[in-house]
Amino acid sequence: MTRVFSGIQPTGEPHIGNYFGAMQNYVKLGEQYGKNALYCIVDLHAPTNPAAYQPELLAERTFEMALANLAVGLDPQQVVFFVQSHIREHSELSWILTLQTPVGELERMTQYKDKAQKLESTPAGLLMYPVLMAADILLYKADTVPVGEDQTQHIELAREIARRFNHTYGPTFPEPKAVYAQDALRIPGVDGQGKMSKSKGESSTLGLFESLDSIWNKLRVAPTDPARVRRTDPGDPEKCLVGDYHKLFSDDQTILEVYDGCRTAGIGCIDCKKRLMVGIERTLVPIQQRGAELRAQPDDVRDALEHGAAQARQIAEPVMDEVRGKVGFLG
Ligand code: SF4
16 A cells, blocks of 8 residues: 655745645645545744744744645645644654664755754754654655655655664564655746745745736746847757746647747747746636635635644554554553
8 A cells, every 4th residue: 555645844835846846746646545645734844944934934834835735736635634733743753763863874964964054053953854754754654755856865764764663663664765756956946046946035936826917027037048149049948947937837739839939039038938928827827716715714724734634643643552552651
């Protein structure tokens, strides 16, 4: 039996990189695996990033991320969709797994090293982050984890943590494996400065709930293939972020026409961008409408998360009972 687990950071309003890189895949996997697809907004992880963490915004960002996933079509009746801090067992299992995890292994994590070197004093929580991530997965005995390639090392560690626990206490956890969806890392930012990323600011991102006017204003001035200095110069759509975006938003016929038009200088960049806007509008308007409906009925979002938490608990509680027994706590 396959069981999928994925953690979603509560970063507030997601952008199209999140949508094509992760959220769309959650919907597809949900259709395939139903209640064996678990999606968790990982709010316990958020405070480990002091640069991005603001306590007064965390609840709102968690809610917004839940709303966004529902707006893109995640069905909370079909999958198990919940908030990490609503299930106390995440923290408890994390502690138990911490007891067996060598500090040296945690210190070797590339993301930890990158983040720690920017800080004057390193919180222990930053070091323990991958253990909590392992607990998130193992608490549900999930074996399949859709992630970006930047999480490969953490999933390897989760496998090692599962192996170590199983070796000490007997077979308990499956060793989870990473599966890679279309990678959000490869979706370029609209400013042309590498991947689309919230950390680079709004000039890099096209938000799922951003107004079409605002999106057009960014797109209009977005860099194109530098070879097209004049309208009559042919270009290469493979070297242009607008060309990349067409692959995400436009139908096959449009892609064929604009790619050919670009290579033969038959289409100007502004016209090419206008045609892209048609696809963006077709994709985003239904999501934005659904988002507005949910925003008008916030209890529907909260109810969905409560329902999800109840179902997550049904899986997590017996697993924790098993773990407590094996570790030797008095029942
Ligand atoms: Fe980019 Fe389109 Fe201009 Fe080609 S025609 S360089 S794909 S914006």
